[in-house]
Amino acid sequence: MSTTLVIGNKNYSSWSLRPWLLLRHAGVSFDEVRLPLDTPEFRDQVGRWSPSRRVPVLHDGELAVWDSLAICEYANERWLAGEGWPADAAARAVARSAAAEMHSGFGALRAQLPMNLRRQPRGKHWDADADRDIARVQGLWRELRSRFGAGGPFLCGRFGIVDAMFAPVCVRFRGYGVECDDTARAFMDAIFALPAMQEWEAAGLAETERVGADEA
Known part of the structure; x- marks a missing residue:
């Protein structure tokens, strides 16, 4: 099952950085699609990826998860065995x-x-x-x-x-x-x-x- 994280510019997109950093640090394998913010490319392409028309959005097989914190929570359950949050x-x-x-x-x-x-x-x-x-x-x-x-x-x-x-x-x-x-x-x-x-x-x-x- 393929996994893709759709993000904005790495220079500017604070929301994209959050799940990307968590996934990369944890060694989760994913493809990356970058849609430059404030461009015709973004406006033309984002609707195909994101139901909210915002980034980031994670596609894991047929499942789409949008919103940075929701992606982090999903990753915590899917790949991190709950270790994304403290045990205490x-x-x-x-x-x-x-x-x-x-x-x-x-x-x-x-x-x-x-x-x-x-x-x-x-x-x-x-x-x-x-x-x-x-x-x-x-x-x-x-x-x-x-x-x-x-x-x-x-x-x-x-x-x-x-x-x-x-x-x-x-x-x-x-x-x-x-x-x-x-x-x-x-x-x-x-x-x-x-x-x-x-x-x-x-x-x-x-x-x-x-x-x-x-x-x-």
């Missing part, structure tokens, strides 16, 4: 809460600090709402690391879904020169040291497309 019930509950908060919240952070692997810090130009999001993210990272992170360098020790959900934030913080505490810097270092993350970055930096809204 309390750690698992808090990790799921943090992942869900990332999935549905942080609107100011998303809007004002879009993911762009090529971006270099050029000074602060976000507002107090984004500052609150930044503080909340770092607070979550501190909580997870202090309570559940003893088994490794990631939020709950071993790399899992919650780390994949926050990986694009690491790109945002680095690209915008966000002031980070020691916990945040150590977590970001761990994310950027992953071979799968380095593979994604190299491919994203090699892309030539530009999305104007994400070049601010």
Whole structure:
């Protein structure tokens, strides 16, 4: 049964990065289809792949799974034998809460600090709402690391879904020169040291497309 992950640009698509990173880190074999965002190609092709007309979407045989978190949950059951979440019930509950908060919240952070692997810090130009999001993210990272992170360098020790959900934030913080505490810097270092993350970055930096809204 063939497995295909349909994604957007690696430079810009934070939602695509999340399941791609989880699958690649876990060694899951899949084909990749990249549809460049904001292009006629995307508009022409996305409907054939995605019922929501958005990316990412995973095709596993005849099954289509859309939405980043849903794909991660499916992968956890299908290939990861449940190891995408911590084994401890309390750690698992808090990790799921943090992942869900990332999935549905942080609107100011998303809007004002879009993911762009090529971006270099050029000074602060976000507002107090984004500052609150930044503080909340770092607070979550501190909580997870202090309570559940003893088994490794990631939020709950071993790399899992919650780390994949926050990986694009690491790109945002680095690209915008966000002031980070020691916990945040150590977590970001761990994310950027992953071979799968380095593979994604190299491919994203090699892309030539530009999305104007994400070049601010």
